[in-house]
Amino acid sequence: AKVVPPFIYELFPVLKEMQQRRGGDLSGGQQQQLAIGRALASQPRLLILDEPTEGIQPSVIKEIGVVIKKLAERGDMAILLVEQFYDFAAELADQYLVMSRGEIVQQGRGEAMAADGVRGLVAI
Template identity: 45%
Template sequence: MLELTNVDAFYGNSRALQGVNVRVGAGEFLSVLGRNGVGKTTMMRAILGLMDRVTGELRLDGRDLAGLPTHLRAKAGIAYVPQGRGILPRFTVRENLTLGTFAAPADKAVLDEEVFELFPVLRDFLGRNGGNLSGGQQQQLAIARALQARPRIILLDEPTEGIQPNIVEQIEEVITRLNRERGIAVVLVEQNVRFARRASTRFALLEKGRVVAEGSVSALTDDLVHRHMAV
């Protein structure tokens, strides 16, 4: 479904990804792991076309993404929930959700109210400004907004970071359901190894901009975690 082949990505003249090869099949759940600053977010941004320069091949269902601007990559079926959530604080919950529909197929560019089954609190806050929500509620809104595009693959950058524990459990459950029940492929950047092991089908470990280990999640050993994630 999504393939990165020998991908390098640059901030100015600084190379942040080096020869990255990653594949995500239809309906798969890939966890991207590693210490802070090793290139995990950069990989997400490269997929979305948000880097200064990217070389190598990026393909979605065999289609070359290299020449596509970010909004057309979104329309092709890739949704993104960035680190920090990216909620527009002066827009209401409804307006934030509506923004997500702009990337949906033309026949589905209306508010998908199924997200209120996943995140019931959002229905009660439709008229409230996004900036007045708690951190956990904003993260729920960010995921719900991404789902408005009816994506086939969703990129999630540390969605549980800084969230209260009871909301973390809910968000983890929703992410797993999206993959298992709706068949949406997931690429998850996460520090929570236990969640990655529970939810993922495959993993990729990054170190200094390179993939140093990857495979079935059953191969994510404690030794790998200690060597490439321990501080």
């Protein structure tokens, strides 16, 4: 068995509690945390998160948001977050791009998302 870097368990304490379980036996939220932990284990310079909130319960969405903030504050990797859940993205984004049918239709600074009317652009 591979040794899990300790910082992974610091970011996701639930994975330490569940370390004897197989990945397929974890809840959806725990599987999402495991997937992010696996990606972080190689200490990438770019972390791409494709809709990490999809199908996840609100408490775990908050936990994942806290982890993304911690990773961003470390400053040793770029994080590309692809997300339809406006509130989650708005809380985390330094910069944003809105795409529609493969085209960038708007972009700006994360703190300006509300003023720029992004919520209306991403409403389904």
